[in-house]
Amino acid sequence: MTSEGVDTEPLDGRRRRWQEHNQVRRQVIIDAAIAVLERQAPGEEVQVQAVADEAGMSRTVIYRHFEDRSDLDRAVQRAVCEQVGVELLPALSYDGTPDQIIHRIVGSFIRWAEAHPTLYWFAERDLAGWGPSPLSQAVEQVAEGIEGIMAIVVAAMGVELSDDDRAALDPWVFGMIGAVFAAVRRWLERPVREPGIDACISILSESIWLQINGMALSRGLNLPDLPVAQLLQTLGPTDDASSEGGA
Structure with missing residues (x-):
């Protein structure tokens, strides 16, 4: 022994x-x-x-x-997506109004993608038999951040979402962010990147905000033009704790 x-x-x-x-x-x-x-x-x-x-x-x-080439490729994809996560993390803070935060998140991503077009292309590659691309984790990270912002705004307004609206929130936001990622890929592939990067950021950010604001208006909600951090302060301890994940 x-x-x-x-x-x-x-x-x-x-x-x-x-x-x-x-x-x-x-x-x-x-x-x-x-x-x-x-x-x-x-x-x-x-x-x-x-x-x-x-x-x-x-x-x-x-x-x-x-193990093989696919194992190496997958490891590189994960590393690239970690880079994306590091780039996006500061943008996911609650500093600013909802539309300002969305603009900041979209801007951070597009500027990274423009600076590293080949890394973005590689991260999106579908490696057969290996399940979802690690890039889907980056999409999910952004979607969760925007969901958190929406949850804070709704809670601060004292609004109770219907069961259907609450259940649809995740796939809807995920779809919006996925569409932005696809639009950026298309923009990067163009022989001439038009519109310019600032216009591209503004247009895609606005498209997200118009969808969110439009859905709110269709349900009789006027979203406040206030900093999310300020809205967060109006919530009680229970609501505040439930929203901490995005802070």
């Missing part, structure tokens, strides 16, 4: 260090793949050898850390 205890601890330590080493090597490979992508045009196939050269290792070493 004692001898097992003596032997196990060094083994666990070596295993942990080996796992950490593998994680570092995986990240080096992922970073190398992203660097190669950034130098290429959207749609241009990335060669594993180019990734290996960028990472300073052989193709054989790369496949020691990834």
Whole structure:
């Protein structure tokens, strides 16, 4: 028993260090793949050898850390989507009126996509047999942020949504944001990116706000033109706690 205890601890330590080493090597490979992508045009196939050269290792070493090409591609997609999440996180704050927040979120995303068109193209790629693209997580993150804003506004107005409206909120908002992502992809693919980026941001932001405001007006609601943070302060402790997820 004692001898097992003596032997196990060094083994666990070596295993942990080996796992950490593998994680570092995986990240080096992922970073190398992203660097190669950034130098290429959207749609241009990335060669594993180019990734290996960028990472300073052989193709054989790369496949020691990834099961196959699809595994590598999926890891790169996740890393790119994490970049999108980092870019969007500050925009998801409750600083500003609802339409200002929407404009800020859309603007942050479009500016990132314009700066990294190949990464956006790669993140959207459908890897057969691997389930939904990691980019859907970014769509969900934005949709949840906008849902949170809408929930605060509705609660501050003392409005009770119908069961159908409440149930439809998630797919409706998800669909709106998904449409923006698709519009940005189309805009990036145009030979000449028209309209200009500022106009593109304004038009897509306005389209979201008009849908939200239009749905509210059709139900007799006049949305207040007040900062969401101010509306949040008007809520009681119960409502406030239920809305914390988007803060």
